[in-house]
Amino acid sequence: TTLVATPLLGNVGVLLLLITPLATMRLIAEERHNRTLTLLYSSPASLTEIVLGKYFGILGFYAIIILMSLAMPMSLLIGGQLDWGALACGLLGLVLFASTLAAIGLFMSTLTRHPAVAAMGTFGVVFFLWIVDYAGHGRGAGGALVGYLSIVNHYEPFLRGLFDTSNVAYYLVLTVTFLIFSVRRLETDRLGTR
Numbered sequence: 001t002t003l004v005a006t007p008l009l010g011n012v013g014v015l016l017l018l019i020t021p022l023a024t025m026r027l028i029a030e031e032r033h034n035r036t037l038t039l040l041y042s043s044p045a046s047l048t049e050i051v052l053g054k055y056f057g058i059l060g061f062y063a064i065i066i067l068m069s070l071a072m073p074m075s076l077l078i079g080g081q082l083d084w085g086a087l088a089c090g091l092l093g094l095v096l097f098a099s100t101l102a103a104i105g106l107f108m109s110t111l112t113r114h115p116a117v118a119a120m121g122t123f124g125v126v127f128f129l130w131i132v133d134y135a136g137h138g139r140g141a142g143g144a145l146v147g148y149l150s151i152v153n154h155y156e157p158f159l160r161g162l163f164d165t166s167n168v169a170y171y172l173v174l175t176v177t178f179l180i181f182s183v184r185r186l187e188t189d190r191l192g193t194r
Contacts, residue, residue: 005086013155016094016097024102025109033115051179058106093158096167100151100175129150
């Protein structure tokens with residue numbers, strides 16, 4: 001498990017970091033660019049339902065990627081054994097990681113009408129949350145606070161099989177925050193168009 005599954009889940013996380021800007025750039029920005037966002041506003045669905053529909057749609061795409069990546073560790077069952085606890089913990093971390101990336105990408109897509117700008121903005125935010133860990137090394141208490149913001153710092157313990165509720169809370173708070181920001185941004189747009 002530690003030789004195959006853990007590095008594989010880590011690589012899938014890096015892959016998700018790289019494809020999130022491209023996968024999420026058109027979620028809302030394309031609606032605004034094609035001027036179909038007003039149709040969404042006039043639909044009987046609430047803005048929260050619209051945002052959650054887009055969010056769960058991208059999570060479905062990520063679920064396919066995650067399930068396909070599990071084929072390799074499952075193939076190890078033919079000639080060996082797996083540490084199911086470590087694999088489940090790494091998988092939980094990957095799901096939380098992907099859900100946070102999807103929420104960030106969705107929010108960045110609500111900010112602009114151009115999908116390319118949304119992709120660049122998402123990449124910038126995700127890249128910042130990825131490398132902020134390096135800024136915090138060796139800087140005392142301030143460095144520890146900066147390092148706490150790193151999205152990768154909270155993913156690595158899951159890969160080692162360590163379940164910590166503070167890491168789960170970090171991802172859940174970040175996900176919910178960006179989803180709320182997305183709903184608020186669409187509310188602001190809707191009120192501005194009337």
